[in-house]
Amino acid sequence: MNENMIIVENEELSDRIDKVITAQNSDWSRSQVQQWIKEGNVTVNGQKIKSNYKSNPGDKIEITIPSPELLDVIPEEMNLEIFYEDSDVLVVNKPKGMVVHPAPGHYSGTLVNGLMAHCKDLSGINGVLRPGIVHRIDKDTSGLLMVAKNDLAHESLVQQLVDKTVTRKYKAIVHGNIPHDQGTIDAPIGRDKRDRQSMTVTDDNSKEAVTHFNVLERLKDFTYIECQLETGRTHQIRVHMKYIGYPLAGDPKYGPKKTLSIGGQALHAGILGFIHPRTKEYLEFEAPLPSEFEALLEELKSN
Secondary structure (H helix, E strand, O other): OEEEEEEOOOHHHOOEHHHHHHHHOOOOOHHHHHHHHHOOOEEEOOEEOOOOOEOOOOOEEEEEEOOOOOOOOOOOOOOOEEEEEOOOEEEEEEOOOOOOOOEOOEOOOOHHHHHHHHOOOOOOOOOOOOOOEOOOOOOOOEEEEEEEOOHHHHHHHHHHHHOOOOEEEEEEEEEOOOOOOEEEEEOOEEEEOOEEEEEEEOOOOOEOOEEEEEEEEEEOOEEEEEEEEOOOOOOHHHHHHHHOOOOEOOOOOOOOOOOOOOOOOOEEEEEEEEEOOOOOOEEEEEOOOOHHHHHHHHHHHHO
C-alpha cells in the first residue's frame, strides 16, 4: 500500500473530490480514483467520503493506493509484432488464430499472455484477465490492436471509441459480386435468441451498428472489399455482410456451408488510427495483408 496526501490550499480547488485528486496527479484516472473512494481508500480530514464530496480550502485528503492485484494470467514469451510503443500505448499486429485475452478454454497462448511478458505496465481497468485491452478482434481475424499501458491512456482510448473518432479499416473477401462500389450498413446488432453464441441484426436488446464499405476488386464469385467501422459491435463486419447477402469467405459461423477452407474468415484489421492520450497527436498505422490472405487473393484473381 502507498499513501499520498493532498492539502487543498485555495478556493479554485473547491470542486468534486475526484477532480481535485486527478488534477494533482495526472497519472491517476477519475474512474480509478472513484473506485478508491468507493473502497474507502480516500479520506478527507480523517473521514471517509463519497465521490460527490466538494472539497474545501484546508482539507487534508489522504489517498491509500492498494497494492496491485496479482494477475492469474501467466506471462508467455512470444514473438509479437509491435508496430508502436511508448509509456502510454502500444500497437500490436495480432496474427490469425490467436485469442486476444484469456477466457474459458483459452487460459494460455493469448495475446494478453504475450503482452504481459513483453511489458509489465498494462492498465487494470478491464480486470485481471484483460489488462490493457481497449478493444478486441476475433480469434481468426488478423490485424492491429491498440493496448493501454496505464489507466489514463485506457480511459482516453475508450472515450475515442465512444466518440467514434478512432479509424478502423479492414480488408475482407466476401461471397458474391457486389454490384455497387460503396455502401453503408446501418443495422442494430444484438444477441441471437436462437444461438446465444452468435450475434444478429435485431431490434431486441440491440445496439447501434454502422459499417461503411468500398469495393476494391470483383473476383468472379467473390468481392474484395474494405470496411470502415463507425461502431464496434461483436462480430460487426461478419454480421453486417451476411445481413446484406455477402457473407465473409471462410466464415464458419456466419458464412454459407460451402465456403472456402481457410481456417476462418478472410478479414484483416489493416489500418488503425487514434489520438495519442498524452501528446494529442493523431497516429495512424497500417499492417500489410498476412501472407495467407495475399495467397488467397492471388488464387481468386487467377481463377
